[in-house]
Amino acid sequence: MxxxxxxxxxxxxxxxxxxxxxxxxxxVLLLVVRGEGTARCRGERLVLHEGLARLCMPHEVAVVETExxxxxxxxxxxxxxxxxxAPDGVERFEVSPALASLASDVASRWKREAREGIDDALTEMxxxxxxxxxxxxxxPRRSVLEPGAVRRARLYLESRFRTTPTLDDLVAESGASKFHLARSFRAYHGVPPxxxxxxxxLAVARTLIASGARGSDAAVATGFADQSHFSRSFRKLIGVSPLAYARVGDARPTGRGSSVRRVPDVRTSDAPGPRASSDEGA
Structure with a gap:
């Protein structure tokens, strides 16, 4: 939603x-509703269990696995x-028990399609x-600080995401060898450069579409030369097509408890790989 x-x-x-x-x-606030597994985030391997809640930084890659x-x-x-x-006082980058409880309550209400009270709970969150x-x-904790070469390569990618930087470009920017950079980047972020x-x-395109941009315009603005490739990639990561995602935003606030749009769940098959079904989700 x-x-x-x-x-x-x-x-x-x-x-x-x-x-x-x-x-x-x-x-992003990630809440484990049911089951268990692991997640790799910023060089850390986390054990996931029911009730666990974790904050993910903007543009942080989280690779969730279940065996x-x-x-x-x-x-x-x-x-x-x-x-x-600005902070109201001394803050930590963590999920408080009160925040975790509210998130669990909203997730439960949404699953039951009980919209009453969701708006107020989200405001409290x-x-x-x-x-x-x-x-x-x-x-991150000192033991998982982003290696300097990886950080330089990441910042280079983010500053030039509308183009297509090559591995040679990243090597020249980071000062590391191809092998070391590729291995270190994947070890920290969970995916290759x-x-x-x-x-x-796709994260930038998602924000553009949520703000009202057409899928074709978002594709061009984020460096995708091929619309079909953009649509396939968007569905693979987000779980729905760009058009379906845009339609979620058609809902407008019309009164208490009515400003949210229901989106069906994303499910994967019982096989390795991030295979989202054709159900809508994000």
Whole structure:
């Protein structure tokens, strides 16, 4: 679903064994609704279990895997424009028990299609999220700091995402060898550089479409020369076609509890690979 402010909630269900990748321009709160698995985020390997809630930085790649047990996730994406500018006091980049409880309540209501009260709960959640300043100052634990060569390559990709940087370009920018850069980049971000670039483009395109841009315009603006390639890539990462995603935003606030649009879940088959079904989701 996406409410009138641009806050999105997606439910993802993974069979076992399977894997799925998430990346968004906004802040993401990931909640494990059911099951267990693992996630690789910024060099860390996290054990996922029911009730776990974690914040993901804007443009952070999260690779979720499950081997034996199916897992269901609820992901809240919050546009950076909705975050408080400055912290109210001392803040940490973490999910408080109150925030986790609200997220669980909203996910449960949405699953039951009980919309009453969702708007108010989302508003409470926004007030409990860390401020934009806290997010900007967030750094991983020292043991998983982003290697310098990887950081230089990532920033180069992000600053030139509308073009197609080559591996030679990244090597020249990072100062590392091709082998070392490719291995280090994947070890930290969970995906190789060219895949990261593709996900980054799609995250930007997703924001553009949510803001009212046509899918074809978003494709051009983010460096996709081929519309069909853009549509296939968008569906693979987001779970729906660009057109279906745009239609989710057609809902407008008309009263309490009515400013959200229901989006069917994204499910994967019980086989390896991020195979989202044709059901709508994000």
């Amino acid at each position: 996406r409410d009138g402010r641009g806050v999105e909630l997606a439910r993802v269900e993974l069979g076992a064994p399977s894997w799925w990748v998430s990346m968004a321009e906004g802040l 034996r047990t199916p897992i269901a996730l609820a992901l809240f994406q919050v546009p950076r424009t909705l975050l408080r500018t 926004l007030a409990l999220l860390p401020s934009a300043r806290t997010i900007a100052a967030e750094r 060219h895949t990261y670039l593709n996900y980054y483009r």
